[in-house]
Amino acid sequence: MSQLRLNPLTGRWVTVAVERASRPGELISRQVPVEADPERQCPFCPGNEEATPPALETYGPTGGWLVRVVPNLFPAFEGNESLRVQNLGPVFTQASASGVHEVLVFSPDHGDSWADLDDKHAGLAMAAIRDRMEDHARRSTVRYTQAIVNAGRAAGASLEHPHGQLLGIPFVPGEIAEEEAGFRRFGESCLLCTTAEAELQVGHRVVLQDDERVVVVCPYWSGAPYEMLVVPRLHEVHLANTSPPDVVAVGRAIRDALLLLRSHVGEAAYNLVFHTAPHHHEGPFHWHVHIVPRLTSLAGFEQGTGVMINIVAPELAARHLTA
Ligand SMILES: [Zn+2]
Numbered sequence: 001m002s003q004l005r006l007n008p009l010t011g012r013w014v015t016v017a018v019e020r021a022s023r024p025g026e027l028i029s030r031q032v033p034v035e036a037d038p039e040r041q042c043p044f045c046p047g048n049e050e051a052t053p054p055a056l057e058t059y060g061p062t063g064g065w066l067v068r069v070v071p072n073l074f075p076a077f078e079g080n081e082s083l084r085v086q087n088l089g090p091v092f093t094q095a096s097a098s099g100v101h102e103v104l105v106f107s108p109d110h111g112d113s114w115a116d117l118d119d120k121h122a123g124l125a126m127a128a129i130r131d132r133m134e135d136h137a138r139r140s141t142v143r144y145t146q147a148i149v150n151a152g153r154a155a156g157a158s159l160e161h162p163h164g165q166l167l168g169i170p171f172v173p174g175e176i177a178e179e180e181a182g183f184r185r186f187g188e189s190c191l192l193c194t195t196a197e198a199e200l201q202v203g204h205r206v207v208l209q210d211d212e213r214v215v216v217v218c219p220y221w222s223g224a225p226y227e228m229l230v231v232p233r234l235h236e237v238h239l240a241n242t243s244p245p246d247v248v249a250v251g252r253a254i255r256d257a258l259l260l261l262r263s264h265v266g267e268a269a270y271n272l273v274f275h276t277a278p279h280h281h282e283g284p285f286h287w288h289v290h291i292v293p294r295l296t297s298l299a300g301f302e303q304g305t306g307v308m309i310n311i312v313a314p315e316l317a318a319r320h321l322t323a
């Protein structure tokens with residue numbers, strides 16, 4: 001009934017239920033909306049701009065905005081110190097959590113999600129992420145920037161208004177170090193260029209393509225139901241170095257993938273995870289975006305082993321999404 005599949009990016013095994021035939025929509029009933037406090041005005045809605053620190057960047061027409069980047073009011077990472085490790089005892093090691101923590105408000109419309117953005121707007125949201133990555137790369141103490149979007153409560157969103165976050169941190173996190181090792185292990189050719197070509201050749205896990213610029217697949221090694229991988233076709237190590245047409249195409253492809261998820265599976269909570277090489281690393285790497293719907297919750301086995309159990313095979317997921 002189940003199969004082990006190797007995720008060559010992380011080097012971890014994933015358990016995929018290859019024969020269980022769950023219907024799309026079967027998993028959706030557990031979705032819980034983000035709770036809004038009716039007493040409190042939304043800090044990200046137009047007109048409430050004073051509720052956030054002054055914007056670092058705004059995008060859109062003069063006199064208004066479509067995308068707005070602001071410092072996080074409660075930053076998890078803050079300051080310009082480089083990583084200075086202090087040993088306070090045989091097993092008590094600490095360092096200051098310096099870095100940058102920004103919020104990307106990617107629409108003025110409170111009810112929007114990335115799926116609702118038009119072509120130009122989806123491109124702007126991606127361009128803003130690219131610009132912030134470039135800015136973070138100039139700071140000597142930021143080693144890696146993680147851009148994310150949490151949509152829905154099951155995905156960890158605490159505010160309903162459509163937004164993402166950029167966290168510039170003073171070290172290279174384990175997940176990225178693992179992916180870098182995956183690219184090195186793969187050898188001469190690029191792991192994700194090869195993945196894109198191989199998936200296009202096989203065909204049945206391809207969800208969509210955008211003009212030769214982007215391919216979206218339910219990867220062979222999907223660890224979660226309806227998980228998708230967005231791969232820009234042009235090989236580029238850093239998101240920040242990618243040309244505007246390719247950046248914009250990824251923004252559109254994410255929108256299209258989320259629309260398919262909405263129309264064939266339902267209004268699911270999800271995380272968008274933007275993976276790019278650590279600043280100043282030269283690769284091998286190939287930036288990409290993971291779309292991870294939160295339809296099932298992680299339980300003790302996943303917690304204890306890091307081994308995911310995926311109850312919807314990616315072939316089936318792709319078939320549902322493209323039906
Ligand atoms: Zn709002």
Ligand SMILES: [Zn+2]
Pocket residue numbers: 190191192193194234235236285286
């Ligand atoms: Zn590549």
Ligand SMILES: [Zn+2]
Pocket residue numbers: 009179275288290
């Ligand atoms: Zn990745």
